[in-house]
Amino acid sequence: MGSTTDTEQLARGEGACSACLGDRGRWRLPRSLYLVLGIAAGAALFGICEAVFPIFHAPGELLVPFPPPEVAVAREAALSKARMLNAVAALGTLGLLLGGLLGIGEAAARRFGEGALKRVPVAAVLGVALGGAAGIVGHLLTEGLGAVQALTPLGRTTVVQAVMLGVFGGGVGASVGLVAGGRRSLLSGCAAGVAAGVAAGLLFPVVCSLLMHRVKTEVVIPGGVVGGRREPVALALWIGFVILALSLVIPLARRRKKPSVAAEPSEAPTE
Secondary structure (H helix, E strand, O other): OHHHHHHHHHHHHHHHHHHHHHHOEEOOOOOHHHHOOOOOOOOHHHHHHHHHHOOOOOOOEEEOOOOOHHHHHHHHHHHHHHHHHHHHHHHHHHHHHHHHHHHHHHHHHHOOOOOOHHHHHHHHHHHHHHHHHHHHHHHHHHHHHHOOOEEEEEEEEHHHHHHHHHHHHHHHHHHHHHHHHHHHHHHHHHHHHHHHHHHHHHHHHHHHHHOOOOOOOOOOOOOOOEEEEHHHHHHHHHHHHHHHHHHHHHHHOOOOOOOOOOOOOOOOOOO
């Protein structure tokens, strides 16, 4: 009886360990950890945006009432440049925070082995670069689609957000895949991030238009981040959509290898 009890306890202990450890000693961290890390990144961005954004502004001498035509043209160009730089700064910051924190989560899932932790800074830089690129894409689309009469304001916003967040999500997913290691992880993470970003971009304008009719969504980043009236609720909603989509979908693409099943020794034929 004593040996049977010890065997059962050992089996339960091995089962508990197998719930935390995956193939090749890889931790199976709960996906909620990635969500917690994503929420931390989103909260940090919200605080930064409320504290310092917009960072870039048009020169004060151009912001005069009833300017002459040449000053009006220069003012519009300066305002457009400021909006683009603010979008690049905000999305680059979110890419740094989200790519870095989710990268740390992926490194922890691999027990900080196989050089995963060393790849986290590179992943954060990748998040910054593609986050900034997403800001440029969003700004150019906003400027270019403004004159397209075939699209409604909601349609233009949806196109801008879906494309921009698709680029941004691909960057964050690639950052996590880079930490995981291997071309397959990089590509699958990037694909999952693109899908999550596009989904967030499609849903946010529709939900925002239904819940908050007076919120201006025809901007790259709502809430006054790139300029205009401060709308913290709209900014929080936008960040929430981005964080939830990326933090829940990207971990699903993490590389998993099926455990190899050792062949059982065949019994020798008896004569």
